[in-house]
Amino acid sequence: MRIVDLRSDTVTLPTPAMRQAMFDAELGDDVMGEDPTVNRLEAMAAARLGKEAAVYVPSGTMANLVCLLSHCARGEEAIMGHMAHTFLFEAGGSAAVGGIHPRTVPNQPDGTLDLGDIEAAIRDPNNPHYPATRLICLENTHNRCSGAVLTPAYIARVRALADRYGLKIHLDGARIFNAATALGVTAAVVARDADSVSFCLSKGLSAPVGSLVCGSAEFVRQARRQRKVLGGGMRQAGVLAAAGIVALETMVDRLVDDHANARRLAEGLAPLPGVVLDPARIQTNIVIWELAPGAMLAAEFAADMAAHGVKVGLVGPRRIRAVTHYGIETDDVDRALAAAKEVLR
Numbered sequence: 182m183r184i185v186d187l188r189s190d191t192v193t194l195p196t197p198a199m200r201q202a203m204f205d206a207e208l209g210d211d212v213m214g215e216d217p218t219v220n221r222l223e224a225m226a227a228a229r230l231g232k233e234a235a236v237y238v239p240s241g242t243m244a245n246l247v248c249l250l251s252h253c254a255r256g257e258e259a260i261m262g263h264m265a266h267t268f269l270f271e272a273g274g275s276a277a278v279g280g281i282h283p284r285t286v287p288n289q290p291d292g293t294l295d296l297g298d299i300e301a302a303i304r305d306p307n308n309p310h311y312p313a314t315r316l317i318c319l320e321n322t323h324n325r326c327s328g329a330v331l332t333p334a335y336i337a338r339v340r341a342l343a344d345r346y347g348l349k350i351h352l353d354g355a356r357i358f359n360a361a362t363a364l365g366v367t368a369a370v371v372a373r374d375a376d377s378v379s380f381c382l383s384k385g386l387s388a389p390v391g392s393l394v395c396g397s398a399e400f401v402r403q404a405r406r407q408r409k410v411l412g413g414g415m416r417q418a419g420v421l422a423a424a425g426i427v428a429l430e431t432m433v434d435r436l437v438d439d440h441a442n443a444r445r446l447a448e449g450l451a452p453l454p455g456v457v458l459d460p461a462r463i464q465t466n467i468v469i470w471e472l473a474p475g476a477m478l479a480a481e482f483a484a485d486m487a488a489h490g491v492k493v494g495l496v497g498p499r500r501i502r503a504v505t506h507y508g509i510e511t512d513d514v515d516r517a518l519a520a521a522k523e524v525l526r
């Protein structure tokens with residue numbers, strides 16, 4: 182039985198063109214700045230994001246950590262959403278490694294942080310009781326908010342607030358190309374008002390490994406140093422970066438198909454008994470829904486779906502996540518819907 186794996190867009194496998202590019206890649210020692218393939222990927226990433234420079238790192242988690250370490254010193258504070266990936270799922274790295282104090286404010290269902298909540302969380306720099314606020318972190322698209330998209334207009338308002346208080350903005354853009362696709366703008370427009378941006382090659386773009394940190398030349402110089410501190414300086418990393426170049430060249434334009442499939446999935450799920458889901462809220466490739474009290478639990482649903490050859494993710498006792506990606510076709514969505522109909526009967 183063919184398995185339809187909707188757990189995450191991180192399960193994507195490299196395309197044949199990526200494997201060939203990895204085989205053919207010209208290599209050097211990247212810690213010495215001599216890997217031509219990594220250098221090309223970093224230049225491409227900076228250009229796509231409209232920033233001066235970029236540095237290649239092994240994962241999205243390291244990308245965010247490198248950025249937080251570059252912006253904040255020990256005992257300083259970073260404001261972020263209570264559902265931010267950085268807060269929930271990065272092993273507390275900024276606190277564990279950097280002594281950075283995370284200050285959470287509520288994420289709204291659309292992934293935003295209320296500007297009033299952000300402002301209320303900014304500390305008085307003259308009061309010695311407080312850690313010093315340095316940074317505001319945003320996430321676009323927002324994973325736990327069902328792939329919600331932050332608009333450039335919203336980020337511009339956060340920028341204006343940050344400027345009033347002399348703060349920096351970090352954008353966790355793990356799925357920034359999904360955001361740009363949904364908005365019909367370039368990734369540079371989405372990244373415009375952020376001081377630093379991280380994005381992943383190994384999610385919807387299907388490369389096997391790697392993320393990029395983008396920002397000013399000076400910021401990236403700092404980030405490169407922090408990457409080394411974390412042990413993320415890789416030598417002939419061009420063998421991996423080669424797949425990332427193919428990802429940027431060939432995998433961005435197809436994200437629109439993932440979004441259409443996610444919408445199809447959401448529209449098919451919404452009328453099923455026990456499903457609490459508004460398909461109009463699905464903007465990109467992540468579909469999160471609730472099973473109402475009285476319906477089965479998420480773990481039972483996932484187990485029954487797996488028996489039908491469909492894998493979904495659990496995000497709470499009654500919450501389920503399904504993610505569309507390269508390798509998931511419209512037929513697969515229809516198979517998942519047929520299975521869900523059986524399971525929720």
Ligand SMILES: Cc1ncc(COP(=O)(O)O)c(C=O)c1O
Pocket residue numbers: 191239240241242243245266267320322323324353355356381383392
């Ligand atoms: C929004 C967001 N940021 C960061 C990451 C971390 O990426 P990685 O798993 O490559 O460390 C993820 C992973 O799912 C993510 O969804």
